[in-house]
Amino acid sequence: MACSAGASVAAIMPSNLNPKACVSSQNPVSLRPVSLPSSFAGGPVVSRAPRSLPSASRRRSLVVRASELPLVGNVAPDFEAEAVFDQEFIRVKLSDYFKKKYVILFFYPLDFTFVCPTEITAFSDRHGEFEKLNTEILGVSVDSVFSHLAWVQTDRKSGGLGDLAYPLISDVTKSISKSYGVLIPDQGIALRGLFIIDKEGVIQHSTINNLAIGRSVDETLRTLQALQFVQENPDEVCPAGWKPGEKSMKPDPKLSKEYFAAI
Numbered sequence: 001m002a003c004s005a006g007a008s009v010a011a012i013m014p015s016n017l018n019p020k021a022c023v024s025s026q027n028p029v030s031l032r033p034v035s036l037p038s039s040f041a042g043g044p045v046v047s048r049a050p051r052s053l054p055s056a057s058r059r060r061s062l063v064v065r066a067s068e069l070p071l072v073g074n075v076a077p078d079f080e081a082e083a084v085f086d087q088e089f090i091r092v093k094l095s096d097y098f099k100k101k102y103v104i105l106f107f108y109p110l111d112f113t114f115v116c117p118t119e120i121t122a123f124s125d126r127h128g129e130f131e132k133l134n135t136e137i138l139g140v141s142v143d144s145v146f147s148h149l150a151w152v153q154t155d156r157k158s159g160g161l162g163d164l165a166y167p168l169i170s171d172v173t174k175s176i177s178k179s180y181g182v183l184i185p186d187q188g189i190a191l192r193g194l195f196i197i198d199k200e201g202v203i204q205h206s207t208i209n210n211l212a213i214g215r216s217v218d219e220t221l222r223t224l225q226a227l228q229f230v231q232e233n234p235d236e237v238c239p240a241g242w243k244p245g246e247k248s249m250k251p252d253p254k255l256s257k258e259y260f261a262a263i
Helices: 055-059 115-125 127-131 145-152 175-179 217-232 257-262
Strands: 080-085 088-093 102-107 135-141 168-170 192-197 203-209
Touching (some): 102 217, 127 217, 192 217, 203 217
Antiparallel strands (some): 080 088
16 A cells, blocks of 8 residues: 554643544535545556546546535534544544644554655654644544554554654544545545644645655645744735745735845
């Protein structure tokens, strides 16, 4: 397979949060039927076109539509679920973070695979940078907490995760993956979806990668910094590739010329 799953975590959960049990509180999001491979063998998921179509059509990538309305700009679907953190079973409720922290919520396909551990450990190794931005990280897969725990207890050099700095959530019912529009119905696993949720509980950013493509911690961090900047400076917007300390832009036909004149 082209994925791997998350495991327990040694992250520091906010002391004022009380991780409780969980169950998705949102109605499932309807997904458009898609044609999927009969087995997941590590390559990209490709839609199967009829033989009568041109060869170019056969190479179209799978398109997954999250819902009739975009998730970005709407309140994140709440959920409460069992998770592994610091090699213990805990309960995590997303809305417990609202009004307190930003949240990086990312989905990955399966535990004990290949791309997944590279993402999971990369986010864990840089957890401190997100913590400084008042942000918690939550990983989610359809695996059980027992699978998460076993993977966390496996050394990294043996394909395991070792201790993590944030919780790995179990979505065995697949309700969380479905509510965020990342579930591949025929395979019962999630695409590599990542969502940045602000302190008001609103999804401000989302990306969804196919199974074989890992995500960038650097770009996630940069996007989070840009989000926090524009929320703290509502009269400013961030141009392409913006990083802290760089020049921002006024969203005005005249005032924006100051930015363009400087580049």
